[in-house]
Amino acid sequence: MNTAFAHQLIEKHGSPLYAYDLDAVKKRAQTLLAALPQGSRLYYSFKANPLPAIARELREQGVRAEITSDGELLAAQNAGFEDGIVFGGPGKSEKMISRMLENDVIHFSCESFTDAARLSKMAVKAGMKIKAMLRVNPQQAPDARLAMSGVESQFGFDEALLLADGAADRLKLPNLTINGVHVYFGTQVASVEALAKNTQCALETAARVSGALGLECEVINVGGGFHAALCQRGRGQRSRGLA
Numbered sequence: 001m002n003t004a005f006a007h008q009l010i011e012k013h014g015s016p017l018y019a020y021d022l023d024a025v026k027k028r029a030q031t032l033l034a035a036l037p038q039g040s041r042l043y044y045s046f047k048a049n050p051l052p053a054i055a056r057e058l059r060e061q062g063v064r065a066e067i068t069s070d071g072e073l074l075a076a077q078n079a080g081f082e083d084g085i086v087f088g089g090p091g092k093s094e095k096m097i098s099r100m101l102e103n104d105v106i107h108f109s110c111e112s113f114t115d116a117a118r119l120s121k122m123a124v125k126a127g128m129k130i131k132a133m134l135r136v137n138p139q140q141a142p143d144a145r146l147a148m149s150g151v152e153s154q155f156g157f158d159e160a161l162l163l164a165d166g167a168a169d170r171l172k173l174p175n176l177t178i179n180g181v182h183v184y185f186g187t188q189v190a191s192v193e194a195l196a197k198n199t200q201c202a203l204e205t206a207a208r209v210s211g212a213l214g215l216e217c218e219v220i221n222v223g224g225g226f227h228a229a230l231c232q233r234g235r236g237q238r239s240r241g242l243a
């Protein structure tokens with residue numbers, strides 16, 4: 001958005017104000033989708049910004065919705081997202097899971113054995129079959145401004161818990177299929193190299209965990225982590241193709 005136009009908007013609407021350039025959103029999504037390997041799916045975390053115009057634009061580009069609350073579900077539905085919504089986040093209550101199932105959200109990120117048992121219980125109650133990815137907190141610390149893995153945290157299974165004897169049995173639960181692994185290493189990752197390193201670490205974690213559990217790993221959920229400044233630089237040279 002150029003400065004003159006930004007000034008016009010301020011004159012018209014007053015300051016401070018947020019203004020979004022949907023064309024830039026569209027181009028960013030297209031660039032990222034084109035840079036991802038074939039078969040990849042791109043999800044937008046509604047927590048980042050649930051503004052309907054942004055969400056609709058992303059949906060039109062083929063991006064899917066990742067949500068963590070009732071409010072985000074409503075925002076996704078209002079923006080026209082129907083299928084393939086993924087629900088993540090710790091602290092899912094039974095009521096919250098039920099509401100998701102009532103709205104045909106049947107793919108979850110699972111943060112703990114307790115979470116897995118709760119998901120299974122609610123799926124049985126609803127008479128539905130659901131899928132979940134195991135959110136894993138890898139032993140290795142990531143390269144990120146705000147790290148959400150590699151340290152003790154409320155997010156995800158510590159990797160050692162899943163590599164321990166008996167873990168696979170604890171995850172064999174009615175109406176719940178564990179279909180993948182989710183590693184979110186942190187946000188504001190400052191360079192393309194660090195993003196690539198973190199992604200490699202996530203893939204290796206997924207391989208270790210699925211190997212140990214004898215898991216059919218249909219999906220691996222990696223990232224986001226894109227850095228705002230990195231995205232800006234991407235317009236020029238260094239990080240083009242990533243964001």
Ligand SMILES: Cc1ncc(COP(=O)(O)O)c(C=O)c1O
Binds near residue numbers: 186187188224
């Ligand atoms: C599980 C998960 N996925 C994705 C995101 C969005 O990440 P980012 O803002 O780094 O793109 C977050 C942010 O907290 C998150 O916790």
